[in-house]
Amino acid sequence: MEGLGEALFDNLESFFKPDFLARKGDRHPYDGWSLDQRDPRVIQSFMPLWEWAYQHYFSVQTDGWHHVLPEGKMLVVGSHNGGLAAPDMFMFMYDWFRRQGFDRLTYGLMHPTVWDIFPETVVRQAAQCGALRAHPKMAIAALQKGATVLVYPGGAEDVFRPHHLRDKIYFAGRQGFIKLALRENAPILPIISYGAHDTLFVMADIYKEMRQLHEEWGMPWLFGIDPVVFPIYLGLPWGIAFGPWPNFPLPAKIHTRVCAPVAFERYGREAASDRDYVNECYQLVCTQMQQSLDQLIAQVGDRS
Numbered sequence: 001m002e003g004l005g006e007a008l009f010d011n012l013e014s015f016f017k018p019d020f021l022a023r024k025g026d027r028h029p030y031d032g033w034s035l036d037q038r039d040p041r042v043i044q045s046f047m048p049l050w051e052w053a054y055q056h057y058f059s060v061q062t063d064g065w066h067h068v069l070p071e072g073k074m075l076v077v078g079s080h081n082g083g084l085a086a087p088d089m090f091m092f093m094y095d096w097f098r099r100q101g102f103d104r105l106t107y108g109l110m111h112p113t114v115w116d117i118f119p120e121t122v123v124r125q126a127a128q129c130g131a132l133r134a135h136p137k138m139a140i141a142a143l144q145k146g147a148t149v150l151v152y153p154g155g156a157e158d159v160f161r162p163h164h165l166r167d168k169i170y171f172a173g174r175q176g177f178i179k180l181a182l183r184e185n186a187p188i189l190p191i192i193s194y195g196a197h198d199t200l201f202v203m204a205d206i207y208k209e210m211r212q213l214h215e216e217w218g219m220p221w222l223f224g225i226d227p228v229v230f231p232i233y234l235g236l237p238w239g240i241a242f243g244p245w246p247n248f249p250l251p252a253k254i255h256t257r258v259c260a261p262v263a264f265e266r267y268g269r270e271a272a273s274d275r276d277y278v279n280e281c282y283q284l285v286c287t288q289m290q291q292s293l294d295q296l297i298a299q300v301g302d303r304s
Helices: 004-013 040-057 087-100 112-117 120-128 136-144 155-159 176-184 207-217 269-273 275-300
Strands: 061-063 074-078 106-110 131-133 148-151 188-194 201-205 231-235 239-242 255-258
Touching: 040 087, 040 120, 074 087, 074 176, 087 106, 087 188, 087 255, 106 136, 112 120, 120 131, 131 136, 136 148, 136 176, 176 269, 176 275, 188 275, 255 275, 269 275
Parallel strands: 061 255, 074 148, 074 188, 106 131, 106 148
Antiparallel strands: 188 255, 201 231, 231 239
């Protein structure tokens, strides 16, 4: 595909420049606090790269798109895999934009650490593709504009969970997305995937041990930021990596599925403030997503 190699090089090059990790506290115009920086033209410019990866590198198969509401706000909730590369997330984005178009208002919540330490080149492109700082204020603002908001509640613990947990839905107990859906009366649209966690092999997470060294022996965190996870993994380009370093995904067949929307009995601020009810709704979403993932694996899985 013409221009693909150049586009691939340009996007990868930014991850290996000396300023890949900016110092915490650096200021730039793209900080994740604006709904106005999304640019459909930039999203469209990434489509050839994503299409090549979709068709040739990950050989993606997908289904369930009839569950997407034709209009209106939605909270799309996913469990992502494969380290910081998160290939299933990008493959879902490609599918979303080619099916829903570039002008349908769509945002994704991105971890605050990314905004704080990555260089302007990276966060600018993220913001132009619809990324927002993962904060209730931004999620509420987007939903109140009638937008679709994509969230991966498990964060770093999910994306770097050990390989033996690759087929488990894991949100690390975070229930903020439930409170958000209840408060804003937003339907939850679950998305699942199978195969993306085979694009790197997380052998263990030694965060507890590293935190102990930090607290008891004064070992500083890199860039002064608590990483939340400290995986040991095998993958490209490092071979073996210690810590949540960026990775280039190994080729693996990926299956994605859009599941039926999850509806709750009660909505509103009162429901969002009811701790027991929030936990009940959280368990419902996790259970339904795990059941859907188990069914997907049973249908397409080829592991012994």
